[in-house]
Amino acid sequence: MEAITETLTWTNSMAVSGIILGATFIGIFTEGVHGFHRTKFAMGGAAMMVLAGQLMGFYDPQMALEAIDWNVVFLLGAMMTIVAIMIPTGGFQVLAYQIADFSKGRQFLLMALLGTAVTVFSLLLDNVTTVVIFGPLIVLIAQALKTSPVPYLLAAALLSDTGGVATLVGDPPNLMIGSAAHIDFNTFIIKMGGLVLVAWVAILVALKFLFNKELSGKTEQPGFEDQEKLTDPYTWRMSLLVLAVMVVFFIFHHHLHWEPWVVAVLGLSILLLISKNVDMDDTLEDVELSLLMFFMSLFVLVGGVENSHFLEYLGQFIRPFVESDLLLASILLMWVAAILSAMIDNIPFTAAMIPIIMGLEQQGINVSPLWWALAVGVGMGGNGTHLGSTANVFIVTLSERIARETGNADWRITPGLWFRKGTPAMILTLVTSSILMWMFFDFFGQPIPR
Template sequence: MESHILTEALTWNNQMAISGAILAATFVGIFTEGVHGFHRTKFAMGGAALMVLAGQWLGFYDPEKALHAIDWNVVFLLGAMMTIVSIMIPTGGFQALAYRIADISKGRQFLLLALLGTAVTVISLLLDNVTTVVIFGPLIILISQALKVSPVPYLLAAALLSDTGGVATLVGDPPNLMIGSAAHIDFNTFFIHMGGLVLVAWLTILVAQKWLFAKELKAETTRPDFSKLEELADPQTWYAALGVLAIMVVLFIVHHALHWEPWVVAVLGLTVLLFIGRKVDMDSSLQDVEMSLLMFFASLFVLVGGVENSHFLEYLGQFIRPFVESDLLLASIMLMWAAAILSAMIDNIPFTAAMIPILLGMESQGINVAPLWWSLAVGVGMGGNGTHLGSTANVFIVTISERLAKETGDDSLRITPGLWFRKGTPAMLLTLLASSIIMWIFFDFFSTPLH
């Protein structure tokens, strides 16, 4: 997104008022989709259309500027990664991995939780957290039923650790893609700054889950044989996909030296996989791509692009600037906690989209906003763990637990808002506390200018 360089204080005007009102109304519609029943993408598209029309009428925005406001790097990267995942799921590779982990654990519940949590976290480094829990959620239930134990600790851990793991890499979570693309942060830089912090958060969640689910994890289990369930449905495509992903990781690491955007790596990997995987059906693979999410992103970029062109967010940013300049460390930690709390209550993607131009505006004025980028990434990533509605991954996990409780008639299998508050919210608070301490201790590292 382009940012406007301020030479003097901005004054309030009609363009700011109209664009701000459209932004606020759209966000209210997005955040209350559970009340009115309209999907958030519909409100994002409606808000984007209104912004273009109002901008053209008032002279601060037009369709051409709207097209340039879309961050195509994010859209293409997400679309390509979704397609790769849709090719990998039918091969049976993820199922075989989960059953292998269950077999290794030999009925020891915390070991099983730690191993499944590790798998979920590692996969979330490259694949988005929603995809990860969609793959592992049903498998966790099958494994738990075979062991005759409650799946609740494992389901909750999968949601928490997928959200946390995604924070570590540029491609692990949609807000990271937005931040990295806007701030021109490459894959290596992102992982170097976030990797260690996420490792500490990961260990914190595992320890917290062992403590919070101490009773459930001590229950006796049966010892079924999972080894016979480890066969792959399509080994050729599965191993080809693993090989392509390995090459993609290398290319992600060197993409900056190659002068490639991350989407180029993802699309190139997808293209190679389509040629190697002879059994891949293009139509069925593309059917699983979440077009509504891609439309949501594109519409958000158009919406926020209009607000940016009216300079409304920069108007707000000039009130934040003195505080940032006076105490950058405190401002960074406060942004982390504010982003986390808001992301626990509402979707983190719109919040990230609104914060990006504010930070870019301050950066254009010569302020070192490097630690603010890292704080924003940590806050919106970790904050999703705070409530059952904090991320789409959480919503999916809660939904399948409710379905299981209804099918079995056992209400103890239902992950309720109260249960999440008792077991999930403490994990979020502990990870934020750990992240704040790391930010404080290594602030010189995080505050090193990015460019």
């Protein structure tokens, strides 16, 4: 690729787009302070960007429509709908109760098995959806065993955040990175799979020591046989079959010249056709349209900033450092992405970083390791605080509700508790990932196949 060496000069368009971007992100990141949903700020920022861009000549509605990454939107929407079909079947409940039965009261084994189940589903379903499914089930199991659900809930959040980094469809930021960098399903899991597996095992071992007191001894084992019932066995089995077929097509989608969303929509269409008991209106009510609107608004917002060349202007100051030491730049990006993702939502940060990395690529720099470092950082960085990912927020909210209902304050996951348990887990995974990135940098530095 021929390097682009032209130096950009500061313009009014850059200033205006940068101000709109900054104001919107501040509104998104301070959602808990002002009480406005982040989607409202994203939509407002996107609208202001289009208006300002049209007035100043750097953006217009047609360009905004083209800026939306429909691959991400359709893929996420289709997977959400498949999950909405699967939840009422009772299959997830049966699986969770069978795991509890198998553990025979051994608490660490129960944590490991539940964590494995959450991780496996996080490889195909996004981690938020996975903890929404398993969180309430974990609470029911813990109450039946007369033990605290806190270690299991924290393990579900930490392991789902980590496991979701392994695949293209496991975490929303992965979808964004994969679509922007044209990374196929196979390449993503080959590059990330080994690193994530090591980090996942490290977290599980760390949880054994972090919750050593809580997990010591065996619990009562009341038995869950009466609760192990599928309410819709046919739809559950068909859903699993469709997911298995989708995995095969995800593996070969690059050879078929299909975008990942085609596989997801095709799988959803087949499942809807063969599942006659599925009510479309009820199913679509469970799809998170606000999240899809948030994504579309972010794409429009960042598209305007990109067309004003503001991010490209910033990128030219980063370029000398990246060129001088790509390994150090990759590891530094991983840690910065993780720390910021622990403090703020990782999706807006990912959206802002993608055009910068793409700009570096246009200047002739091998950005492959930067993509992998970004995916690791924003994925595993979410483990650092209770606000680091949407999955974490759901788990904390669930624990607070259970603590109120039972009157047991010890069942509440506080920010301090998360800092003592989750932050060490995040640091451990980042140290592990940094070492692996350093040891196998030639592997991560290989150009992404197109």
